[in-house]
Amino acid sequence: MAKNSSRAVGRHFLHIPGPTPLPDRVLRAMDTPIIDHRGPEFAKLAKGCLEGIKTIFKTTNPVIIYTGTGTGAWEGALVNTLSPGDKVVMVETGQFASLWKKMADKLGLQAEFIKTDWRTGADPKAVEARLREDKNHEIKAVCVLHNETSTGCLSPIADIRKAIDAAKHPALFFVDTISSLASTDYRHDEWGVDVTVGGAQKGLMLPPGMSFNALSKKALEANKTAKLPKSFWAWDEMIAMNKIGFFPYTPATQMLQGMAVSIEMLHEEGLDNVFARHHRLAEATRRAVKTWGFETVCRDPKYYSPTLTAVILPEGHDADAFRALALEHFNISYGSSFGALTGRYFRIGHLGDTNDTMMMGALAATEMALSLAGIPHKKGGVQAAMDYLVSAHSSAAKQAAE
Amino acid sequence: MAKNSSRAVGRHFLHIPGPTPLPDRVLRAMDTPIIDHRGPEFAKLAKGCLEGIKTIFKTTNPVIIYTGTGTGAWEGALVNTLSPGDKVVMVETGQFASLWKKMADKLGLQAEFIKTDWRTGADPKAVEARLREDKNHEIKAVCVLHNETSTGCLSPIADIRKAIDAAKHPALFFVDTISSLASTDYRHDEWGVDVTVGGAQKGLMLPPGMSFNALSKKALEANKTAKLPKSFWAWDEMIAMNKIGFFPYTPATQMLQGMAVSIEMLHEEGLDNVFARHHRLAEATRRAVKTWGFETVCRDPKYYSPTLTAVILPEGHDADAFRALALEHFNISYGSSFGALTGRYFRIGHLGDTNDTMMMGALAATEMALSLAGIPHKKGGVQAAMDYLVSAHSSAAKQAAE
């Protein structure tokens, strides 16, 4: 903001790794009079959403729509399938994996971590090894984050499924897709996931306040004997009521109004186009970061996240101060840092309803803020990103012409 | 709707007993770009809401703001204060009391009902009697709905507090104000309530998707030893994070944007004016109902609800068919029926951002729909309501002039 000004001018560039920029069309769909949540108009809306969300998870099984955040959907996955004292194995990919583990412990489960240095994704081999050790099949569930939002590492879910199968282990397989769903390919049924946890506020381009459990037959079977106490998050009544287009309680009507439109928008673009776009913007961002001479938190290209890039600043430079400066001068926000590297990195979100021009504005703002902050870096990051995008558009245009 | 028309014309008259009609000002406040939930703008917004909501509950203690529905806030009240096997006493005022009891049982508590015929409020004497029996203080909590939404009966919370005190019983006192908060007087601190459960979508004039736990010192003390497993609904991290204006997880930002405005609107009108308006519209509605010759579900005037009136149709007339006819011809929706009288009554909501003119439209639509449906009734209900409102405005004008 300029001196003596009390107004931040123009658009804010929301480059936290979610919630993501809300499309006007979604906001306007939510800006509508409330309707009777027991009437015919509602039933039509809800049925459309309940069917539509299946196409996003790529499943034919029920998807539970919670009026609650992703954290709540984590709880839903655990309490509906497990019993007190059950052992679960999780992979410590970062902050959000740690929070999920903490939750499991609080709920009375025995959660065990497969460690990492928070700079990589989940290694299928490590999962397989741990399961092979578990001769008595005491482990009831394996929990993995598809995309660890705190570090920008994507884990290979299909390969982890194969690892579990290779170990011939009967554990349930739970995957968190909060920051990957509707941004990169995900196949609940094909990849044999038992509960997929998702949220509204990232790739789905909705506000926070809604989350999901996509189920498998095996999960529904486990539900029958699961003994953890549950009420709000319980699946059974939800599934029963959803069949006629209603919910056991008053759901977030306006969120459903938005969701109907956001699913429509994803299919108008085409899911494969959505995924390609996220990969393109992610690569452009990484090219800029590399040119500046910075490391990303994710240290192995095979785990690079398509939805966010965590950028480590040179030793001695405070990432939070950098974020504050960028916000003040360029009306842009980034995500903060966690764990051993707290204060050392910032996270650039490149997900949701974001296009190339928005992304280049954000990268230019970042490069300018680095200069203003006096953080040593090589110029040319923006140029490198532009060069990459030009080549990407150029090949896409050639392909389209063929 | 007219023949051959695919459009319902004009405003819908939403007279379910909540969610209530959303004021445009609230909707527009929510129709705003999403902001960084870890940034300074958010902290300012959240702090305003956290302070503001206290003025609605009339408390100086913390109020927990959940991203979840009222049902979730019921769970919050129980899991944060109680331990497995704890005994709780509830008053069976109707369908929603029954649902809360069912939840308590599911969560591993021993819930016991003080029965009613679902046509009255909670009787302080019955509560006192039950507590006096409980010599060993096995009962850990008393749970009452301030307003039973399924029947339209309001219970005397201050008197129940006195009853508990008279019995010299240490039980916690939990009150559900989902369909009464911000519509009729409620005093969390003064009335000695330990946990008050509230929701956004009724008197607060917000969409569904947010709920509350107002706390007492005693509740916070109980929290320290409560053993029911909890994570999403846990108070401790919430209170800690709220202090700096943040939440342990990504909260429903847009709901907070709306809430800041709805609290402002309640105070612009003045809470006492809000309450007087609800009582005036309720009385007008009852005058119409009486003139038509119908009984209300609430059979004792001392329990009449200020927020909804449940109207019993003459034997042999299907209340659900009546609701469908009214919706088709007059674009109005009412609440449905529960329990022994299922199908026999409909509920007229008169709460939230509703004025005299809206209410008269609704009552006229109701009287016209009764005629169209061929349901025997005496004419003149609308006239009786008008006569009452004229006298009410007239005395108010006189008072103002004095």
Next chain:
Amino acid sequence: MAKNSSRAVGRHFLHIPGPTPLPDRVLRAMDTPIIDHRGPEFAKLAKGCLEGIKTIFKTTNPVIIYTGTGTGAWEGALVNTLSPGDKVVMVETGQFASLWKKMADKLGLQAEFIKTDWRTGADPKAVEARLREDKNHEIKAVCVLHNETSTGCLSPIADIRKAIDAAKHPALFFVDTISSLASTDYRHDEWGVDVTVGGAQKGLMLPPGMSFNALSKKALEANKTAKLPKSFWAWDEMIAMNKIGFFPYTPATQMLQGMAVSIEMLHEEGLDNVFARHHRLAEATRRAVKTWGFETVCRDPKYYSPTLTAVILPEGHDADAFRALALEHFNISYGSSFGALTGRYFRIGHLGDTNDTMMMGALAATEMALSLAGIPHKKGGVQAAMDYLVSAHSSAAKQAAE
């Protein structure tokens, strides 16, 4: 508003005879980022509007869409077809007819009035008589308001066309439909009108700021020789640019966004249903007025307006004070009064996106305000309106069933 309150609660009941209540769907369509008015998206939007508006005027000739108010479209009709000193005949139906005549005089025309007492519509016989007198065909145009908004009188346009033909007079025929278009039947081509003037803010359910000239071949012919100076209102460049979906200047993009939706809504309901609804609400209003014992300004039933009813209060009662009282207590607004009866009457609008329930709210508010104001009237107006609407819905339902 209550004492000590700074907020008007609930919906405002906008019963001025236009602008009319804006449907949320129209408002939301207008609440959209602005687009390039020379780009492909705009051209598509504009072409849709230019074609759509023809279906409302029932014409196959071009319709000019002005970024300006109805007053401007009056000017458009005159300056595009006439030359300085030309004689035009108008019928003095009330205030708006007088304003149009005043405009004609200001622009250098010789405007002559066929007088009325401002309580009736235009009489085809009077028009015919005047034209028969004009042996030399000095009269170049006849100007009539389809609906005189200041009095609530509707004139028989088809019959006036016949009267002109019967007089074998070559005068152009200009009709103002500002407060009738899209509310009651109107047929530009079939009725042989040369320029129809229309506005956005009444039956079209849009905000003020846009107006129309529907043209005939004869009007386009007259345009070639018309000598009144013109630039902004000139048809020629407009027609040329409209052909490719553009405008000679930057038009009101957001109005076009709304218009595309409002035309869609009119056709979803069905124009004949729209007209039937307006007639039904008008009749209900008149039944109430008669029961109260009041006269309407329109003194001949054959001229009754389907869009507004002007109600004369008993001698000695100030209609403007009454309007202020109704606004304060019941959040309703009416139109004011003009001419010899200034201060004696108020106008109830019953047009645009208004349904039976809204109308009954408005009539109840009116009857209550009459009581509060101490204006002598017979009770039962609201009852009479309800009785009429019940019978109307009842016959409609029977017809639909047959």
Next chain:
Amino acid sequence: MAKNSSRAVGRHFLHIPGPTPLPDRVLRAMDTPIIDHRGPEFAKLAKGCLEGIKTIFKTTNPVIIYTGTGTGAWEGALVNTLSPGDKVVMVETGQFASLWKKMADKLGLQAEFIKTDWRTGADPKAVEARLREDKNHEIKAVCVLHNETSTGCLSPIADIRKAIDAAKHPALFFVDTISSLASTDYRHDEWGVDVTVGGAQKGLMLPPGMSFNALSKKALEANKTAKLPKSFWAWDEMIAMNKIGFFPYTPATQMLQGMAVSIEMLHEEGLDNVFARHHRLAEATRRAVKTWGFETVCRDPKYYSPTLTAVILPEGHDADAFRALALEHFNISYGSSFGALTGRYFRIGHLGDTNDTMMMGALAATEMALSLAGIPHKKGGVQAAMDYLVSAHSSAAKQAAE
């Protein structure tokens, strides 16, 4: 858009030289139920706008608010002050000057051009010379565009005032500020302008559909004897009605709702900050253009426009094809070209609610589109713009710290 996609993703970058991107706050203020344009709420709104707009023109005289476009306000300036056959002198700065002249001719004035090559602003010396020749003071008005939107040249209004004074000529002085108002310094009173024409859709950040005439005492004096016919654009009734907060006809209520907010926003930022921001973004744009190796249409730095830059492409490259390609790939729109250079240049708007990050997104999109289009240019334009902005922010920060 991607192959097989029917959706343009993310924000559109609207870089036409107006209409400008609408701030959400303005859009939301306009997305509100319509109010009675003769009621007390309206009068308050209108008075606020009528006073507020004076602070933007920097005048204490009345400002006429038209419901019409800028073109209409041109007509307002002429018809209210001049008589048929009056001689006016205009400066042919480009397309919009030509349109104004064409209008003057149509209205029956004798308009004379001081020629330019459409690549420069108005030269005060040329104006002075022409006026000195006019010994008999036949010239009644001098008309100049402050900013010629078709070329991106800004004319020195204060100096032209001095030139008129130096020539001791009594001509009225009319200035068009449509694409400069609220973007660069303008002082109606201090600079002695008689009628300033302005529009809503550029610096004022409103949709098109509203325009202005700021007046001087001399203009009001001229109005008394002006003989051009006028009605809709006439000042007299407008000024009379505005005094009590109303308009002679139904004005564009929603535009006024937006205007109240947009004026508030301009003052929150501070007008001097607004001007500095426009100059900064303009300079950044020119640095990019120069680095690419392109000429701007404006060939003299002293006339550089702060609101738009017209960029000439190398011979043999079609600017319209370039604009279409940029729109398809990067969701950005630019202005088109006029006059002798039609098809040779495109115009980049950098006005209204635009910040540095948005501008850098736009410049990056432009540089990428140049590459994709195969238009020869030197890389580094974006880098040059960033370097400039960093230095500008850096000095501003230093100044603020001092």
